[in-house]
Amino acid sequence: MLLRLLTTYLSKYWPLLAAVLIFQFGSALAALFLPTLNASIIDQGVAAGDVPFILRMGGWMIVVALGQILSAVIATYCAARVAMSVGRDLRNDIFGKVSGFSEREVSSFGAGSLITRNTNDVQQVQMLAMMSATMLVMAPLMSIGGIVMAVRQDVGLSWILAISIPVLLVAAALVISRMVPLFRSYQSRLDAVNRVLREQLSGVRVVRAFVRESIEEQRFRVANTDIMVVGRQVGSLFVLVFPLVLLIMNVTIVGVVWFGGIEVDAGNTQVGTLFAFMQYVGQILGGVMMASFMAMMIPRAAVSAERIGEVLASETTLIPPARPVTTLPRPGQVELIDASFTYPGADQPVLSGISFRAEPGETVAIIGSTGSGKTTLVNLIPRLFDATSGTVRVHGVDVKDADLDILWRGIGLVPQRPFLFAGTIASNLRFAKEDAADEELWRALEIAQAADFVRARPDGLEATISQGGTNVSGGQRQRLAIARAIVREPDVLVFDDSFSALDLTTDARLRQALWRELPEVTKIVVAQRVSTITDADRIIVVEDGRMVGAGTHEELLSTVVTYREIVESQMAVDA
DSSP: OHHHHHHHHHGGGHHHHHHHHHHHHHHHHHHHHHHHHHHHIIIIIITTTOHHHHHHHHHHHHHHHHHHHHHHHHHHHHHHHHHHHHHHHHHHHHHHHHHTOOHHHHHHHOHHHHHHIIIIIHHHHHHHHHHHHHHTTHHHIIIIIHHHHHHHHOGGGHHHHHHHHHHHHHHHHHHHHHHHHHHHHHHHHHHHHHHHHHHHHHTHHHHHHTTOHHHHHHHHHHHHHHHHHHHHHHHHHHHHHHHHHHHHHHHHHHHHHHHHHHHHHHTSSOHHHHHHHHHHHHHHHHHHHHHHHHHHHHHHHHHHHHHHHHHHHOOOSSOOOSSOBOOOSSTTOEEEEEEEEOOTTOSSOSEEEEEEEEOTTOEEEEEESTTSSHHHHHHHTTTSSOOSEEEEEETTEETTTBOHHHHHHTEEEEOSSOOOOSEEHHHHHTTSOTTOOHHHHHHHHHHTTOHHHHHTSTTGGGOEEOGGGTTSOHHHHHHHHHHHHHHTOOSEEEEESTTTTSOHHHHHHHHHHHHHHOTTSEEEEEOSOGGGTTTOSEEEEEETTEEEEEEOHHHHHHHOHHHHHHHHHHHHHHO
16 A cells, blocks of 8 residues: 555656656765775875875865765755655645545544544655655665675675674564554554544533543543553664664674774785775665665554555545536425435434425424434435435435535535634635625625624624634524525525524524525524424424424424424423
8 A cells, every 4th residue: 555655646756756866876876986985095195195196086085075965965855845745645635535525434434533644644654755765766775886895895804794784684674573563553542642632622611511621631641641652662662773773783893893904914905995895884784774764664654554545545425426417407496205314334224214395485394302313314405415215306406416516506504513614704604605795794694693793893704713613602603604504695595403502582583584585595494492493384393213294383283293292392391
């Protein structure tokens, strides 16, 4: 998966990769040439007292060293450009994929895990791409080239390399083999930390209301300790590998000095050659150490690539039609024909055999006890879920055949938990229609009974809204969400228990404004309060996922026991 991912995303930047390879190759050649120049200065210049030769070769060394530095800088710059671009592309693709997920896929992965995959996991792959680009040529060239140049300098000392290099490779392989399961465990524990933290931040009010701070702190402490334990094990391996490499390198250098000194004393080799051989040994072992470092990064990046691949390979259950219908023959009409829905792995369907029709301009209300499937039902209309059986038609077209953008453009949805984005009131309202004029925004606010509290704010439409709308009350948040749906100018408005935070007076005024100002818009209203839906054209009563009645308020009171019980229970509470 890692190789496929890197190949796919790196191939788009082959000119930059070619530049990296060329300049890394030049930098490696320059580095390999420098010890030879140094040896000639010592053996032919210093030993012979030839000052002009020393100056001439010293000048060449400066030129070669500057060339090496320049090549390395250019190669690193190009590699950084490639790695950052790959990271950007991966994040964009993951975000685009997740944006197309239905609630089923989001729940399957978990929001915390999806965030981790689009941040930390991408960072691991991005870092590997950076290191691969900078070390891919340098490590083998320094190792292989160093061996060739060292053997040219002194064949008699080459046996030292034949021992030290395999020992170094075996030691690195043993450490790396233990890292793969640890990296997979680390990423899973990172998901757990993000999940706990996200829950605590989102539910901070609930935590405080139930005085659960100490319990939640303990939950986070456990998750944090788990990741610390695994991180410490990974760190211990990293701490072990570098001293091990340095030990092998230093022992090798000592061996070269020891046996090379004997060769120099015997007159079999020159001092400059010995110095050059030592430098090549350092370059060889440095190349092997770079390769070992790369090998240590690969397991963690491989785990991250696997997790990224799972997201990119996931197919949403909301499959777009092969030939989407773009012409909607009956705008505003909503029809469900024997629609049923079952959650994956569930024993019983949430909805069974739901059938009703709402004509343009009609108001159809849906009521039922908690857990009866009302929210699931209205989620079928904008195709947030696909019905597992039956048909859902909106604007006269089966939602599975309709172009999703056109379908959604004709529907204004106010969810059960309205969400506002960080920004201003105006930016939140224009989320539904980017080019909406201020007059349109104020009209929507008037209908939603939100204009008064917006005018009361010093900045009006430009008043700041915190993420999630935490700086406004629940009722204000609901009314702003309703106004946002109205700004869209849809043919169908879907209210999923969207009046629950409003007092009875505001609720009544808002409904009157909706019916008066938007007479041609079809309104699907899910409600808990009977008073909200008594004037609906038709009321659908749902119990245990089944439709047990349909009609006007008066008709249902005399024919449907479930509805009568709901009305009587609320009348008793009001009394």
